Amino acid sequence: MTDKPPTLRDVAAASGVAISTASRALSRPGRINEETAVRVREAAAALGYTVGASGRALSSGKTGTVALVVPDVTNPFFFGIVRGTQAALRAAGYAHVLVDTEESVQAEERALRMLRTSADGAVLAAPRLGDEWLVAWSSALPLVTLNRPVNGAGVVIDTPGGAVQALEHLASLGHRRIAYAGGPRTSWSDSRRRTALRAAARRLRVEVVVLGHYAPQREAGAAAADAAWQSDATGVLAFNDLLAFGMLERFTARGVDVPGQMSVVGCDDVFGADLVRPALTTVAAPLERAGHRAADLLLATIDRRVPGPAGDYEELPTHLVVRDSTGPAAPR
Amino acid sequence: MTDKPPTLRDVAAASGVAISTASRALSRPGRINEETAVRVREAAAALGYTVGASGRALSSGKTGTVALVVPDVTNPFFFGIVRGTQAALRAAGYAHVLVDTEESVQAEERALRMLRTSADGAVLAAPRLGDEWLVAWSSALPLVTLNRPVNGAGVVIDTPGGAVQALEHLASLGHRRIAYAGGPRTSWSDSRRRTALRAAARRLRVEVVVLGHYAPQREAGAAAADAAWQSDATGVLAFNDLLAFGMLERFTARGVDVPGQMSVVGCDDVFGADLVRPALTTVAAPLERAGHRAADLLLATIDRRVPGPAGDYEELPTHLVVRDSTGPAAPR
């Protein structure tokens, strides 16, 4: 075990066949006489042989590797995604490389460039690259985007639907003026939610005040909370659980009672949403499933060997998890 | 961009030199006339050339890839680790493959076997494999373990030290009988903490009751909390923040006031420790730094090209973060 890993040549020699035969015995069931195949497989097992990825990649073009590209590994939103892709890829026997672009467009492009030669495809979670680039890249490398359809393809989590559910929830609790603390300007999902909320507001005869663009982070919560309070709303939908966490902290610091004086709804149901006090009512997003589906979709297009940016569109439903941060509207 | 990625041959042809020259121009600075090198580099840039990982790996033996092997990606403990290794590897230009063994020894071994041919080394976070196997494997593949030294090498987080700090903290608050809700039997770190706590207890003239082996998960918290309450202790150290979260929930459910009737200290300071209410006093572990150091150590041994299981031992200090879950001892 100390020396070099055994190669196909070693296996072939040990079982008295040619390299080509050994190769086929291991990866082309039926092509070789079963008796011979067994001999080869036994030799391989005895030697502890594993097919070398680079050799295989070089000659077959398939690397057996898929990358997950995320803008920020520390964001708990991506934990679930990682787990999902991880599970799907492992089941399919693919290796999983993780790339953190740290929100940098350049890093994203650099990653794509190197993945082109070292991976069979990539799942792009919340890519920062422009649509045109994404389209262009997808003809060089099978790509599946998450939460940002490109060319009408990709996996999308229906947060707008969830946001509407949240709005209905608040409306039914008597809230008439509800704030939406929106996300980054670049977020496709955010703009979808805005339109969905506007429409739902009309239908529910409720007023929705849309508040500026906040970073989807805890630190941005203070500003968002202040703005929400200032807006005379009795309830607020946060773009994000992280943002909601920050808002909760701020409300506590300012002595605003949640849900007594202000109801707060988050989005995603990340780790921690039921830890915070009051436990956060939030739109639960099927993160793990999203990652899993994205990887499966990618694997399918890889197998299909389609050249273009084909792929499917898949929208995953969300649902509202009611906890303790929402309650009857307070008179203001 | 639609067609095959450009190869070194294309670059060489475009700049009118031989393949070997192109190769050297790109990766062997000084070996080639600067003028020629510039020409080659320009051609490479124009073509959007990136060196193919498989070709390089095959001929040079270096894959430019390092794996992080964790037993459970969803455990927030590993988020920080992932971030650390990710950062270190990216800085060094290495690709980062993530392997989740889901607590399975077989999966861990399978991973190692395939990594042997497809990675330059691996960081093993909390490996489940036995020491002998680890030693054996480390002669086949550069390995750095995290929180479990093998052959006296590895990166270790000084949680015993932190646990003692926590004990001192509680002692100074007047606690005289303190419980330790221990972790899995297989945890090396757990047994170290037990001895450290026993010694410190003598010194501090405090009684430590060690409670069974709990799974490091939230779900195990209820049992741990009940046992702690039953033990007549006024404060409890949890193996884990996750376990502490579960205990907090249980105490709340049973109407035990924290920290009024019971002080709780966690360990690791994972995401969420300051979210939970009361905010958790906990032993902060430098997770990200640990991951970073482990990766750096690994990279160093890879470069050193040492054959054996060499490597350094590095212990990272921890510190107690005092929040709201600890307070003066209650009379019982």
Add this chain to the structure above:
DNA sequence: CGTCGGGTGGCAATCGTTTGCCAGATGTTG
């Protein structure tokens, strides 16, 4: 003027695997 030596750049082997093609063996059928 002859020789040496440093600076450049090319040839070709090599890494491990896959796979198209072919040859021999064996079996089948008219």
Add this chain to the structure above:
DNA sequence: CAACATCTGGCAAACGATTGCCACCCGACG
């Protein structure tokens, strides 16, 4: 028995990059 199909297994050519070795061109030095 001939003609043919089917199985099996080997040969050798890729795949893309690196690198040891050699050849050539120069200027420099004795």
